[in-house]
Amino acid sequence: EAQVTQNPRYLITVTGKKLTVTCSQNMNHEYMSWYRQDPGLGLRQIYYSMNVEVTDKGDVPEGYKVSRKEKRNFPLILESPSPNQTSLYFCASSFIQYDSPLHFGNGTRLTVT
Amino acid sequence: AQSVAQPEDQVNVAEGNPLTVKCTYSVSGNPYLFWYVQYPNRGLQFLLKYITGDNLVKGSYGFEAEFNKSQTSFHLKKPSALVSDSALYFCAVRDWGKNDMRFGAGTRLTVKP
Numbered sequence: 001e002a003q004v005t006q007n008p009r010y011l012i013t014v015t016g017k018k019l020t021v022t023c024s025q026n027m028n029h030e031y032m033s034w035y036r037q038d039p040g041l042g043l044r045q046i047y048y049s050m051n052v053e054v055t056d057k058g059d060v061p062e063g064y065k066v067s068r069k070e071k072r073n074f075p076l077i078l079e080s081p082s083p084n085q086t087s088l089y090f091c092a093s094s095f096i097q098y099d100s101p102l103h104f105g106n107g108t109r110l111t112v113t
Numbered sequence: 114a115q116s117v118a119q120p121e122d123q124v125n126v127a128e129g130n131p132l133t134v135k136c137t138y139s140v141s142g143n144p145y146l147f148w149y150v151q152y153p154n155r156g157l158q159f160l161l162k163y164i165t166g167d168n169l170v171k172g173s174y175g176f177e178a179e180f181n182k183s184q185t186s187f188h189l190k191k192p193s194a195l196v197s198d199s200a201l202y203f204c205a206v207r208d209w210g211k212n213d214m215r216f217g218a219g220t221r222l223t224v225k226p
Binding site: 004031033035040041042043044045048050058090092096098099101102103104105106107 | 149156162205207215218
């Protein structure tokens with residue numbers, strides 16, 4: 001089954017404790033992206049990647065890191081999480097063409113205390 | 114930069130009545146427009162897209178959307194709403210030549226029996 005898999009689904013952590021949210025897709029998509037969803041703000045892009053070893057900042061990259069060492073994986077790293085990073089995070093992927101719709105994972109709800 | 118506006122936070126309709134969820138966009142070039150739906154505890158699912166051609170596009174679950182270039186709008190419609198259509202709906206746009214997809218803030222559709 002074609003899918004984008006994110007782990008974990010729920011994560012509660014404390015300020016400053018490094019964490020990684022994993023994302024993997026099995027559709028051979030070139031493009032992958034991370035979004036955060038906050039009430040009233042819709043989805044805001046954190047980082048995206050056009051292909052292996054190619055990443056770029058989205059609208060809200062501060063406090064996040066990403067890497068794209070393999071085509072299928074695009075982990076999101078929070079080196080020192082803070083409470084304002086409490087949010088619902090989505091990984092998405094698509095083919096590189098502009099008309100290709102995004103496929104989303106089921107989300108990771110992160111709480112930073 | 115491209116942007117999307119969904120002017121209504123909430124839309125309420127009775128089952129069997131037609132529904133419209135509004136979206137307006139701003140791009141510098143030709144728009145690639147998308148609608149996504151989000152059910153509780155799930156990621157976004159692609160509904161339909163407009164790339165070029167007919168202004169009325171049909172998508173999944175009986176939804177359709179009307180592209181209006183002069184009004185820069187891409188409203189989502191369905192002739193007869195179902196209770197199961199209740200969900201959060203997002204409009205999104207890609208500008209030609211730019212790979213990032215911008216999302217609106219979302220509209221919560223509630224269909225009452």
